Amino acid sequence: MRGWWRLIKLNTIHAKLLATYLLLIVLGTSLMSSYILWSFHAYFMRTRQVDLANWTDALSESVADSLEEQNFQRVNILVQRYGAPQNLTLRIFNPQGSLLATSDPKLDQQVQDWYTVPGMSAALQKRTAQGIAKGIFSSTDRLYIAKPIVRNGQFLGVLRMSITLGQFQRQFTRVIGSVMGSLAVTILLCALISTRFARSLSRPIEIMRNFAIRLGSGEFGGMLTIHENNELDQLAAELNRMSERLASLDHERRTFLANVSHELRTPISNVQVTVDALRSGAYEEPQLRDRFFQTIENETKRLSRLIHDLLDLGRLEAGVSQLEKQTISLRGLIERAVNAIELRMQAAGVSLQVKVVDLLIQGDGERLLQAILNLLDNAIKHSQSESQVLISGYSEGKQAVIKIQDQGKGISDHDLPRIFEQFYTTDPSRSGNSNGLGLAIAKRIIEAHQGSITASSIANQGATFTIYLPLK
Template identity: 75%
Template sequence: MKDWFPGKKLNTIHAKLLATYLLLITLGTSLMAGYILWSFHLYLMRTREADLDNWTIALSESAGDALAEMNLQQVELLVKRYGAPQNVTLRIFNQQGRLLATSDPQLDKKITDWYKVPGVWEALQNRPQQGVAKGILSTEDRLYVARPIVRNGQLLGIVRMSITLKQVQNQFTRVIWNVLGTLSLTILLCALISTRFARSLSKPIETMQNFAIRLGSGDFGDKLEIRENNELDQLATELNRMSERLASLDQERRVFLANVSHELRTPISNVQVTLDALRNGAYEEPQLRDRFFQTIENEIKRLSRLVHDLLDLGRLEAGVSQLEQQPISLRNLINRAVGTMEPRMQSVGISARVNVVDLLLQGDPERLLQAILNVLDNAIKHSVPNSQVFISGYNEGKLAVVKIQDQGTGITENDLPRIFEQFYTTNPSRQGNSNGLGLAIAKRILEAHHGSITANSTPNQGATFTICLPLTRIIESTDADLL
């Protein structure tokens, strides 16, 4: 119960849980206690009413015998025997409503009109009456019964008995205090249990809250451990996965920034060095000047390609790049890509062998062409002279599958899992010709079309890239071309 001490600031979650438990417990136990008290009071009243009713029935029989014999002494004896001035008042009237005998003569001397006394008029009309009313000339509540005395169908008089409810009220008061004491003890015990239970629920939530705050602050090194065997375990597992993913993304971001800095620094440094050389006199020599200008132009083109690829990749990853949706012939798409690369392939002595089923796709033709060109460009760069690049296309279920296979040296097992990463190149010596973004962009384009790309390789036997895209339908049979 240390959380209840003055000055101790309750945790918000713990305080809300505890307040909710106590409110529900107090409400539930109060309703139950109220129902018990109401039921007990009703039981006491009905019991007293039944007792009073039985007494008046018995007294009406005895009083009827005495009235039938006109024995008023016997009537007075009955009243004195069963009446008690303090708590039981017994009165017997004749058929005209005149008082014949009373257990409280001092009080009854003050009554001038008995017809105003509750139950007397109704009983004289041969109608038994029962209820609770104020005492005669007092404010005390009393339970009364007024019953006609009848013999052989003739009204001989009435008997009226009333009892004070003080005894019932005193008894009921003792019950109330007992119930309230039990209720307070129950609430106290439930509060102790609720405090522990609320703490057991709020503690893991507080832990996850602090963990989330640390994640928001960029601290991805922690791991959340909660063993509750409930939904909180699942939530903790998902938070740990999110933390790992954020740590991975943060690392990728750092590597990306480092790679971008490196890729930008090299051409800028080359341009700066070249400009310094020109400024220091190289401009006077035509051949050297032309070569330096060509270097500047090449580096500017390299920077332009890098910036374009970075912007392209950023738009694809952010999902803001708008993709057209139109029917595309897979064969025409492959033929366009091969036709674009044909001059370059011829310059290095590489040919392409195409065997593609004409399938109908849905998507952005220019973006898909860019993806295939990037993959084909990678195959050409890693092919050996006088070799072939094999391109095949076919349907597999509801997918269009395109395979691009080169006859190069292949991709090592260490490099294979990372070839679709940004700025990653399998041969560092080729970084001057490649910025390592081509395959990453191709992968993002294909994923934006709900497709995929994978790679496999055998050492010294080339690499095979497999592209899968959703298929619309088959247009015609296969066809083979040699380019």
């Protein structure tokens, strides 16, 4: 039972597509068949009515000649010649409505009042009437025309002609049967074609649905292959890109958690070891005690910086960090950054050269200062003593460009593409105060200002970080 339910669920799209195609096919072919049959019937009736009108016009001239001459025998001969019992009935009446001649005398002698016969009342009032009516003493349909006979303004009588439609109706019934048979065969063939077509559409949709279900369950990185040469190919390509992106994000998440664990474990372990040593008696030795307290203080500050940077990075990536934008002088911003880091540069034996054009930009001054300080901090860490860091700022089109260039060893080609990743550092041992978040935070700050940042390097000549920010 469960297997059948699963089969029904899988074939829901196929069943809906097939039902839609069949409904449209049945509706379309039925309308087309009905229109063809209606057109055929209307065309036949118009043709027979025109023929009937032409016959009565021709006969009325001959009958008018005979009536003018009061030659009723000739009138009867004309009626018998052109009339045919059971098929075509021809009648001639005088102006008072009395029957003068008929092609079916046996039937007509039973009629008491000709005024009640369809078309006669109008014809006796000198108006031509035609249409379809039942036979006088039968239930078969007949096409009739009643035409007044007028010569030189004199009303001579009425000519009424009718033909049976039985043979046409029998032929039309056979035509309807042929059309319905053709319609049934057409629907059957279209149903077979629609089944195949619906399956060709539903199969890739089902494949993509199952693929999306696997993505939802956490199976990232899989690839979907569909060859349809239509929008389904584009959808499959988007699903593949989403799968790759989710796999990449999942990998980044796992790497991030591993890096956070590593960064937190080291200072915590150092503090724990130091506390254990103090408890074991190191507290009684003043020199050793002071060094252990300094270690605890350093590791605590390191933890504080790491947690602050993690929170800062999280707010920037989530977009919840509000920027207090205002007009900022680029030269003033660089001067603030230089003043803040000047003592560190002097302690490291690194000189600074600044060439900044006075430009106005729009942004959050404190956040931009943080990004520039992170870049300068990185430049100091990788600069050798007696080297120089160059800061330049200028305009390029509608952008302000800030370049920070150091004279260190540079960044290897292997490290350069990943330099802005979280926790990534070119120092595998993670020695020093770096936690690998400074450049990542700087990049997020610049991007939050609708800007961009790039890095380039030449071996043993230093690295250059370039910031692009929109001018006011």
